[in-house]
Amino acid sequence: MSKKQKYYVVWKGVSPGIYTSWTDCQLQTKGYEGAQYKSFETQEEAEQAFASSPYAYIGNQKPAASHQHPQALPENFDLNCVAVDAACSGNPGPMEYRGVYLQTGQEIFHFGPVYGTNNIGEFLAIVHALALMKQKGICMTVYSDSRNALSWVKQKKCKTKLERTPKTEELFRLIERAENWLKTHTYSDIPLLKWETDVWGEVPADFGRK
Secondary structure: OOOOOOEEEEEEOOOOEEEOOHHHHHHHHOOOOOOEEEEEOOHHHHHHHHOOOHHHOOOOOOOOOOOOOOOOOOOOOOOOEEEEEEEEOOOOEEEEEEEEEOOOOEEEEEEEEEEEOHHHHHHHHHHHHHHHHHHHOOOOEEEEOOHHHHHHHHHOOOOOOOOOOOOOHHHHHHHHHHHHHHHHOOOOOOOEEEOOHHHHOOOOOOOOOO
């Protein structure tokens, strides 16, 4: 079941505005002295609040519901890392993926759309991040919220059940290229970790289409 979309107003932070994920909100407010922010159920409410004084909303909050947005990132969380995610309209369907650098919230790569599945997109995104780091000679943790994709990368094999057809040929060529890269490169120095969505909120590379 899809989670209810929330809208996060940041009145005072790195870049004030309205954000659609808790993690993006955190990136604007974590460590920012005097940060002012609040979540809203609808975009209308958020836009109205952003145009108003924060003091009309802050300090008058209802008790948090049990399904309140997840906790903040751990205090010692190293933002010098990359988070990846994929989105698919239908499964299979038009798929795209991207990587985001957490320190700045900047998108560092984006690919698609191409016909495929979400898991394949997550797999390709991780390999893309690994290849980019090796190319640039840098080393930082890569986070994905897909256990399947992390497992496939570990096995150096995309274990999709998607059938190879003329429609999916382009995708399977990408898969073969990614698998070949994994088999011909060493990347044990780059930690591949699961993004704990239940604790930290949506992965920062999330496309916000759930």
